[in-house]
Amino acid sequence: MKEWALKAYRDMSESELACELAIQKERYAAFAAQELKLNMARGKPSPEQLDLSLPLLDMVRGADAPELLLAGSAEDYRNYGGLVGLPKMRSLMGSILGVPAANVIVGGNSSLSLMYYLVSLAMMRGVLGSEPWARLEGTPKFLCPAPGYDRHFAICEFFGIEMIVVPLSETGPDMDLVEQHVQGDELVKGIWCVPRFSNPTGCVYSNETVERFAALRPAAKDFRIYWDNAYAVHELLPVASSSADLPASSPDSLPASTGILNLMDACNATANDNIWYQFCSTSKITFAGGGVAAFASSAENIKSIMDALIIRTIGPDKINQERHLRLLPNLAAVQEHMDKHAAILSPKFAAVDRVLTDQLSEAGIGRWTNPEGGYFISFDGLPRTAIRTVELAEGAGVVLTPAGATYPYGKDPLDANIRIAPSYPSLNELELAAEVLACCILIASLEQLLK
Amino acid sequence: MKEWALKAYRDMSESELACELAIQKERYAAFAAQELKLNMARGKPSPEQLDLSLPLLDMVRGADAPELLLAGSAEDYRNYGGLVGLPKMRSLMGSILGVPAANVIVGGNSSLSLMYYLVSLAMMRGVLGSEPWARLEGTPKFLCPAPGYDRHFAICEFFGIEMIVVPLSETGPDMDLVEQHVQGDELVKGIWCVPRFSNPTGCVYSNETVERFAALRPAAKDFRIYWDNAYAVHELLPVASSSADLPASSPDSLPASTGILNLMDACNATANDNIWYQFCSTSKITFAGGGVAAFASSAENIKSIMDALIIRTIGPDKINQERHLRLLPNLAAVQEHMDKHAAILSPKFAAVDRVLTDQLSEAGIGRWTNPEGGYFISFDGLPRTAIRTVELAEGAGVVLTPAGATYPYGKDPLDANIRIAPSYPSLNELELAAEVLACCILIASLEQLLK
Numbered sequence: 001m002k003e004w005a006l007k008a009y010r011d012m013s014e015s016e017l018a019c020e021l022a023i024q025k026e027r028y029a030a031f032a033a034q035e036l037k038l039n040m041a042r043g044k045p046s047p048e049q050l051d052l053s054l055p056l057l058d059m060v061r062g063a064d065a066p067e068l069l070l071a072g073s074a075e076d077y078r079n080y081g082g083l084v085g086l087p088k089m090r091s092l093m094g095s096i097l098g099v100p101a102a103n104v105i106v107g108g109n110s111s112l113s114l115m116y117y118l119v120s121l122a123m124m125r126g127v128l129g130s131e132p133w134a135r136l137e138g139t140p141k142f143l144c145p146a147p148g149y150d151r152h153f154a155i156c157e158f159f160g161i162e163m164i165v166v167p168l169s170e171t172g173p174d175m176d177l178v179e180q181h182v183q184g185d186e187l188v189k190g191i192w193c194v195p196r197f198s199n200p201t202g203c204v205y206s207n208e209t210v211e212r213f214a215a216l217r218p219a220a221k222d223f224r225i226y227w228d229n230a231y232a233v234h235e236l237l238p239v240a241s242s243s244a245d246l247p248a249s250s251p252d253s254l255p256a257s258t259g260i261l262n263l264m265d266a267c268n269a270t271a272n273d274n275i276w277y278q279f280c281s282t283s284k285i286t287f288a289g290g291g292v293a294a295f296a297s298s299a300e301n302i303k304s305i306m307d308a309l310i311i312r313t314i315g316p317d318k319i320n321q322e323r324h325l326r327l328l329p330n331l332a333a334v335q336e337h338m339d340k341h342a343a344i345l346s347p348k349f350a351a352v353d354r355v356l357t358d359q360l361s362e363a364g365i366g367r368w369t370n371p372e373g374g375y376f377i378s379f380d381g382l383p384r385t386a387i388r389t390v391e392l393a394e395g396a397g398v399v400l401t402p403a404g405a406t407y408p409y410g411k412d413p414l415d416a417n418i419r420i421a422p423s424y425p426s427l428n429e430l431e432l433a434a435e436v437l438a439c440c441i442l443i444a445s446l447e448q449l450l451k
Numbered sequence: 452m453k454e455w456a457l458k459a460y461r462d463m464s465e466s467e468l469a470c471e472l473a474i475q476k477e478r479y480a481a482f483a484a485q486e487l488k489l490n491m492a493r494g495k496p497s498p499e500q501l502d503l504s505l506p507l508l509d510m511v512r513g514a515d516a517p518e519l520l521l522a523g524s525a526e527d528y529r530n531y532g533g534l535v536g537l538p539k540m541r542s543l544m545g546s547i548l549g550v551p552a553a554n555v556i557v558g559g560n561s562s563l564s565l566m567y568y569l570v571s572l573a574m575m576r577g578v579l580g581s582e583p584w585a586r587l588e589g590t591p592k593f594l595c596p597a598p599g600y601d602r603h604f605a606i607c608e609f610f611g612i613e614m615i616v617v618p619l620s621e622t623g624p625d626m627d628l629v630e631q632h633v634q635g636d637e638l639v640k641g642i643w644c645v646p647r648f649s650n651p652t653g654c655v656y657s658n659e660t661v662e663r664f665a666a667l668r669p670a671a672k673d674f675r676i677y678w679d680n681a682y683a684v685h686e687l688l689p690v691a692s693s694s695a696d697l698p699a700s701s702p703d704s705l706p707a708s709t710g711i712l713n714l715m716d717a718c719n720a721t722a723n724d725n726i727w728y729q730f731c732s733t734s735k736i737t738f739a740g741g742g743v744a745a746f747a748s749s750a751e752n753i754k755s756i757m758d759a760l761i762i763r764t765i766g767p768d769k770i771n772q773e774r775h776l777r778l779l780p781n782l783a784a785v786q787e788h789m790d791k792h793a794a795i796l797s798p799k800f801a802a803v804d805r806v807l808t809d810q811l812s813e814a815g816i817g818r819w820t821n822p823e824g825g826y827f828i829s830f831d832g833l834p835r836t837a838i839r840t841v842e843l844a845e846g847a848g849v850v851l852t853p854a855g856a857t858y859p860y861g862k863d864p865l866d867a868n869i870r871i872a873p874s875y876p877s878l879n880e881l882e883l884a885a886e887v888l889a890c891c892i893l894i895a896s897l898e899q900l901l902k
Contacts (some may be wrong), residue, residue: 045820050527050529058512061508158762289769317741319741
C-alpha cells in the first residue's frame with residue numbers, strides 16, 4: 001500500500017480546490033476528445049499472452065491416432081468416459097493445488113462452473129448427507145471477504161444465499177470475525193477465499209490465516225471453505241529460474257505454493273479433513289476460452305461428488321486435457337510458462353503503479369495495492385467517489401469494473417473501491433488509460449471535497 | 452419388428468424343452484471357455500468411427516493466429532466470452548435441429564449436461580418465473596416414454612422427480628396417456644423424448660405425434676417437452692447423396708429432419724411457443740469425448756436461460772467450436788460425414804439382425820427392432836428372462852446394458868427388454884457377441900418355460 005501523501009488536497013482551501021478542479025476538468029475534456037476505447041474492466045489475458053500458448057494447438061494432431069488410445073489410461077480419449085479426467089491431468093492439477101491426483105476432479109473449461117456446481121449440489125442435495133440448503137428453515141449464509149470477486153457473490157445471490165461481508169486485510173480475512181460467524185451460526189455454510197493474490201487486492205493469506213481456517217470448528221457440519229486458487233502459479237516475477245536453485249526433490253513437488261501453507265495438510269493435521277474445497281483452472285495459463293478446470297477436496301468429498309457427477313456427464317473433453325499435458329507435462333513446465341506471462345504482465349502493473357504514483361500521491365486522495373501476483377490492482381479512494389470515478393472514466397472511453405462490484409450485492413459501503421485490471425490493454429493503451437483513470441479520480445475527489 | 456415364428460418353443464413338450472436346454476447349455480459352455488471380452492453395453496462410437504474425425508485435430512493450428520481473432524465474431528476465441536457460443540456454431544447446430552441460430556445456445560461437450568442443467572434450473576429457480584420445483588407442495592413428475600434412455604431417468608431420480616411410464620410405440624409415446632397426464636395434473640412438469648431413432652427402440656415419432664405434442668395444453672405453465680434430438684442426423688443409410696437430388700434451396704435447409712415434423716414450427720403454429728426444449732451434440736458425429744453440445748428453445752426461454760448461464764460460466768471452449776466449423780461448415784458437410792458413419796454402422800446392425808434371425812426366429816421367443824438410424828436395437832424376450840439373459844451373457848464375457856435400465860427406476864415390469872448396442876465392437880466381435888447373446892436368450896427362455 002502507498003501511504004497518503006503529505007502535501008494533499010486536504011490542506012487546500014476551497015478556492016484552491018475549485019481551481020484544481022477546473023484544471024483537471026480541462027485535462028478530462030482533452031482525454032474525452034480523443035474518443036478512446038480502452039478497457040480495464042476484466043481480468044482477461046492479452047492477445048500477446050494468448051500467443052504464448054499457440055503451440056498448444058499443435059500438440060494433438062490427426063496423425064497421432066495410435067497414441068490416442070493410451071493417454072495414461074486404458075480408454076481412447078476421443079471417446080466417452082473418464083468421468084474425473086485423465087490420470088496425468090489430475091496429477092498435474094494436483095501439483096498446482098498441492099494435493100495428490102486422487103483428490104482431484106478435472107473437467108470442463110471453467111472453475112467458475114465447478115464452484116457453481118458445488119453450491120448447486122449443496123442447495124439440492126446437501127453435503128455428505130446433510131439437509132439440502134434449499135430445504136433449511138433459515139436462509140443459508142456465506143462469508144464474503146471483501147473486496148472480493150464479483151462472480152463468487154453472483155453465485156450466492158443467484159441461489160438466495162445471504163452474504164456476510166468480512167473485511168480482508170493484507171494477511172487474509174479477519175479471522176476473529178470468521179471464527180465467530182462459523183462457530184456460532186449453523187446457517188453459515190461457506191466462505192469464498194482467493195488465498196493467493198486475492199481478487200482484487202492481491203493479498204496472500206498468511207500461514208496463521210491458513211492455520212486458523214484449518215482449526216475452525218463450524219457449527220454447521222456441512223460448512224465448507226471454497227478455496228479458489230485461481231492465481232496459484234500467477235506470480236508477477238519469474239519463478240522457474242529461482243526455484244531451480246531449490247534442492248531438487250520430485251520435479252512435481254511444490255514451489256508453486258511457496259509462501260502459503262498447504263490447506264489440505266493443515267486441515268488433515270486438525271482432523272478437519274472434509275472442510276475444504278479447492279478450485280483452479282488453466283484459463284490464465286493457456287487459453288481463457290479453452291483451458292481446463294479442476295476441483296480438489298478430501299477423499300470422502302470427492303467420492304460423494306463423483307456419485308453426483310455421473311448423473312450430469314459421461315466425461316469431460318479429454319483431448320484438450322491431453323493437449324495441455326503435452327505442452328505442460330509437469331509443474332516445472334507450468335512455471336516456466338508462467339514466467340513468460342510474468343514478463344508480459346509485470347511491466348503493465350508497474351506502469352499503472354507509476355502513473356498513479358505520479359498523478360495521485362501528492363494529492364493524497366487514495367491508496368492502491370502493488371501485488372506480487374494475480375490480475376488486479378485494488379484502489380481505495382475517498383468515500384463516495386468510486387461510482388463517480390467509474391462514470392467519468394466511461395465518459396472518456398475507459399471502461400472499468402463497475403464500482404461496488406467487489407462487494408456483495410454490488411454495494412461498497414464506502415463507495416471507495418475500484419478494481420483495476422491491467423492485463424488486457426497494450427502497454428501504451430494502459431498508460432493512457434491509467435492517466436485517464438487518475439484524472440477521473442482527482443475530479444471525483446475534488447467534487448467530493450467541495451460538497 | 453420381426454414376427455413371432457410359427458415353429459416355436461411354445462409347441463414343444465417339456466422333455467423337448469429340456470433336451471433343447473441341454474444343447475444350448477453345451478454351446479454356452481463352449482462360448483464361456485473362450486474367455487471373451489466383448490461389450491455391447493453402451494452406445495459408444497467405434498475407434499474406426501472416431502478415426503473419421505481425426506482431421507478435426509488439424510483444423511485449428513498454432514500458425515492460424517491472425518484468423519483466431521475473427522471466427523465470426525469480434526471476440527478472440529482463445530479468450531473469455533461468447534457466452535452462448537460462436538455465431539456460426541449456433542447456426543450449424545440450429546440447422547441440425549431445424550431452428551434459427553438465435554434460438555440456440557452452444558456450450559460444453561455434453562448434451563446430457565445441458566439437460567441436467569435445465570432440470571436443475573427448474574428445480575432451483577422455476578421456469579420463466581414459475582415456482583421452483585424444489586419448493587412445490589407436491590412432488591414434480593416427468594412422463595417417461597419407455598423403453599427409454601437410462602440417463603434421462605437418472606436425472607429425474609437424482610432430483611427426486613417422480614417418473615410416470617408411458618408406453619412407446621413405433622410412432623412415439625402413447626399420446627392419449629400423455630395428454631391425459633399433462634392436461635390433468637399440474638405436477639407433471641416434463642416429458643423425455645428422443646423423437647428420431649429413439650433410444651433404444653429406434654422408432655421415429657410420426658407427424659401426428661409431433662402435432663399432438665404441439666397442441667398440448669398443460670395444466671402446468673412450466674411444463675416443458677425435453678426433446679433430446681441425439682440422433683437427428685444419425686441415419687443408418689446414406690443421406691447426403693440422396694438429398695443431393697432434392698431441389699437446391701439454401702445449403703443449410705433441412706433434409707436432416709425429413710420425415711419428422713419441425714417441433715418449433717408446430718408449436719409456434721399452436722401458440723405454444725415456449726413449450727419445447729431441444730438438445731443435441733456432435734458426440735456421435737465427431738468425438739464422443741470432445742464434441743460440442745447445443746440447446747435450443749423459444750426466444751423467451753433462451754433469454755431467461757442466458758440470464759442464468761452467465762452466473763455459471765464466462766463462456767464455452769470456442770476453439771473447439773471453430774475446429775468443428777472448419778471440418779463441418781454446414782449441414783451438407785455434416786450429412787456427408789454421417790454417411791461415412793452409416794457405412795461403418797449399418798453392417799453391424801445388419802449382422803446382429805442376421806444372427807438373431809438365424810438363432811431365434813424359429814424358437815419364437817423374442818422380437819427385436821430393425822431401426823433405420825440411431826445406436827440401438829431393442830430386444831423384447833419372454834417375460835422374466837431379461838435379467839437372467841444379461842447375467843448369462845456376462846458369465847460368457849459379453850457385457851450388456853443392465854436389464855431394466857431402459858425403464859424408470861431400472862425396473863422393467865415384464866423383465867423382458869434388452870438394449871443392444873452394436874456400434875463399438877468390430878464386426879467379427881459383434882457377430883460372436885450376438886451369437887453368445889442369442890444362446891443366452893434361448894437358455895433364459897427355456898429355463899422360464901420349464902418353470
